[in-house]
Amino acid sequence: MSDHSTEYQGSATMDKITSLAKRRGFVFQSSEIYGGQNGAWDYGPLGVELKNRIARNWWKEMTQLHDDIVGLDAAILMHPRTWEASGHVENFTDPLVDCKKCKTRFRADQIPPENLAAKKCPDCGGDLTDTRKFNLMFETHIGAVEDEAGIIYLRPETAQGIYVNYKNIIQSNRMKIPFGIAQIGKAFRNEIVTKNFIFRTCEFEQMEMQFFVKPGTDVEWFNEWKKRRWAYYEKLGVRMDSLRWHQHGSGELAHYAKDAYDIEYLFPMGWKELEGIHNRSNYDLTRHTRYSGKDLQYIDQENSNERYIPFIIETSAGLTRTLLMLLCDAYDEEKVISEKNSGGSEGISGETSQETRGSADDWRTVLHFHPAVAPVTVAVLPLMKKDGLAELAQDIRSGLKEDFATDYDQAGAIGRRYRRQDEAGTPFCVTVDYESKENGTVTLRFRDSMEQIRVHKDELATRLYQEIKAYKRIK
Numbered sequence: 001m002s003d004h005s006t007e008y009q010g011s012a013t014m015d016k017i018t019s020l021a022k023r024r025g026f027v028f029q030s031s032e033i034y035g036g037q038n039g040a041w042d043y044g045p046l047g048v049e050l051k052n053r054i055a056r057n058w059w060k061e062m063t064q065l066h067d068d069i070v071g072l073d074a075a076i077l078m079h080p081r082t083w084e085a086s087g088h089v090e091n092f093t094d095p096l097v098d099c100k101k102c103k104t105r106f107r108a109d110q111i112p113p114e115n116l117a118a119k120k121c122p123d124c125g126g127d128l129t130d131t132r133k134f135n136l137m138f139e140t141h142i143g144a145v146e147d148e149a150g151i152i153y154l155r156p157e158t159a160q161g162i163y164v165n166y167k168n169i170i171q172s173n174r175m176k177i178p179f180g181i182a183q184i185g186k187a188f189r190n191e192i193v194t195k196n197f198i199f200r201t202c203e204f205e206q207m208e209m210q211f212f213v214k215p216g217t218d219v220e221w222f223n224e225w226k227k228r229r230w231a232y233y234e235k236l237g238v239r240m241d242s243l244r245w246h247q248h249g250s251g252e253l254a255h256y257a258k259d260a261y262d263i264e265y266l267f268p269m270g271w272k273e274l275e276g277i278h279n280r281s282n283y284d285l286t287r288h289t290r291y292s293g294k295d296l297q298y299i300d301q302e303n304s305n306e307r308y309i310p311f312i313i314e315t316s317a318g319l320t321r322t323l324l325m326l327l328c329d330a331y332d333e334e335k336v337i338s339e340k341n342s343g344g345s346e347g348i349s350g351e352t353s354q355e356t357r358g359s360a361d362d363w364r365t366v367l368h369f370h371p372a373v374a375p376v377t378v379a380v381l382p383l384m385k386k387d388g389l390a391e392l393a394q395d396i397r398s399g400l401k402e403d404f405a406t407d408y409d410q411a412g413a414i415g416r417r418y419r420r421q422d423e424a425g426t427p428f429c430v431t432v433d434y435e436s437k438e439n440g441t442v443t444l445r446f447r448d449s450m451e452q453i454r455v456h457k458d459e460l461a462t463r464l465y466q467e468i469k470a471y472k473r474i475k
Contacts, residue, residue: 012331014268018197020365021327023425026050027198027370037406039191039202041320049375049405051205051323055184057372058207058317061232062182069180069209074161076154076186077142083153086160086284086292088137091255092108096134101126104440136189137201154188159314161185161209163284167296177298177310178221180211186317196269198324205319210312212298218258220309222279225313226261229277233263238329238475239371242266246273256283256312265325274325275317282309330367330425336450337362356421367425368448371468377404378464379415383433385410393432396457398441401428403461422447427471448474 025044029036043051063069085088095108099121108131111122113195119128138154156159162181169175184207191202213221226245234240248260258279265274286309289296300306371377378400382393390410397406407426409417414431421429431443432450441454443464455463 011333012268012328017268017324017327017331020331020341020412020423021047021197026327030187039200041201046375047323048367050326050373050425053318053373053375053405054322054326055205055207055319056093057230058319059184061181061235062180062207062209063388066180068175068178069182069211072162072165072169072183073185074158074183075173076153076188078160078164080152081291082160082164082288083137083156085287087255088153088156089135092358094134094136095131096129098129099124099126100129134190136191136192138188139377142430149297155186157187157316158183158185158208159210159284159316162208163288163312164292166212166285167294170298176302177300178211178213178217180209182207182209184208184442195269198320199269199272200266201320205322205436206316207230207319208314210280211316212273212310212312213406213472215301215308215311216314218281221313222277225239225315226277228316229263229275236326236373236473237368238265238325240475242273242329243274246271251296254278258330265329266327267325267328271444274321275315278314278316280312280314282311284312285309305373326373327367330369334364334366335362336364337394362364364419366447369425369427371427371471374425375405375419376407377468378428378430379407379409379417379421379426380430380432381408381414382410383414383431387434387475388433388437389432393430394437396430396432397459399457400461400464404464418445418450428467429472430431430460 018027022029024046025048028042028044029041030040031037059071062316063071064225095117096105096107097108097111097119102121102124104121105418106121106122106128108116110466115122116128116131121128139158140152140154141150142152162183166181169181184205185267186203187206188203191200203473211225230243233243234330242265244264244266246262246264248254248257248262253260256278258281260276260278261279262273263275264271288294289309297307300308300312320329367374369375380393380400382389393410394408397408401405407421407424409420411417418429425447427447429445429447431445435454436442436457439456440458441456442460443452444455444460445452446467
């Protein structure tokens with residue numbers, strides 16, 4: 001569990017990530033043609049594929065690989081009393097101050113204490129207003145008349161949908177404690193300060209799992225889930241020296257928490273929270289019991305019908321924040337001396353152009369995504385458009401589509417096409433050349449090492465599955 005230097009060591013900057021994200025179709029500013037909507041972003045063709053693959057990978061990890069965890073998709077709109085019971089109406093606020101001179105708005109807990117004490121703006125030196133509380137929930141109305149009776153909120157988190165359904169899932173799926181409920185879904189927070197690209201936004205997606213345990217076993221399960229969630233990022237191929245633990249001190253603990261740790265990632269803007277693991281005690285179910293009037297005790301039929309309110313261990317990660325982390329973690333700029341070819345020939349099929357072989361002055365931008373989450377798994381590239389190579393390449397792509405996310409590119413020199421796929425994070429390229437017509441073999445090129453090997457087209461799918469399963473990040 002790393003606790004390394006506070007200085008960012010990667011080649012990525014937020015400007016580079018933002019530029020790449022727009023240029024390659026990962027993320028666009030929402031409503032950009034109208035000047036953009038602050039705190040909202042749209043995910044383009046590569047971005048939505050990356051986001052969906054992160055979600056599927058997390059879902060597999062949390063449900064498919066665990067017999068004691070099931071899934072849920074709860075509604076965004078919930079009964080308003082839910083948010084009274086959860087404490088959000090009373091406690092979900094930010095302390096805010098405004099500069100009377102430059103009109104900049106700050107969270108009071110994120111400006112230097114000396115500025116706050118002197119009521120002096122850290123940007124321009126102007127006078128600050130008094131600190132006031134601002135509720136982060138988006139409020140709207142349901143029904144034909146906008147009055148207090150119709151007030152409803154866009155959910156600020158997905159966890160409460162799990163808590164109010166916990167008894168339904170026990171009864172319908174015969175779940176026994178300990179067990180978990182996983183959910184991926186949209187949440188909304190009226191963030192005043194949105195910055196660092198998609199790191200903090202008003203609309204985002206969460207990947208949460210709530211694990212229900214018997215009181216007295218919560219510390220053991222809390223430590224167990226800390227280990228499991230740390231190991232998950234290692235499986236994703238994340239640079240583990242860019243991760244560390246941060247324990248919440250007494251002044252940081254949320255009103256519901258008995259203990260809490262964050263997994264922090266060293267983003268270009270510094271160490272920031274990536275995922276939280278929380279011991280929520282029995283706060284949530286106790287509050288919902290009181291506010292709903294429903295008995296949410298668990299009845300342990302295997303232990304003389306013992307009754308108790310379960311404790312909850314929560315793992316909570318932002319889907320879109322994880323996407324940003326993977327973009328930053330995967331990004332690299334590398335000097336390329338030559339493309340490696342195990343066949344011993346220069347380039348591909350005897351091609352010796354500088355674009356194919358690389359040169360001492362050749363640099364590439366590359367995203368080292370794990371193949372399990374890469375937006376495109378394999379790109380199929382005909383060496384030439386003519387002589388039937390394009391048709392053969394399309395046939396090969398069609399045979400791979402059923403099992404892999406594929407791309408096809410026949411425009412430009414093969415070296416340039418490799419660079420385009422590297423920049424999109426595509427782990428494998430298949431090049432179809434004249435030898436492919438003769439003996440059915442193609443060149444399989446690996447993104448990270450740039451190694452090239454010959455593989456028969458009929459064995460491609462099997463080989464790709466093997467390479468994905470055995471994938472280890474080189475750097």
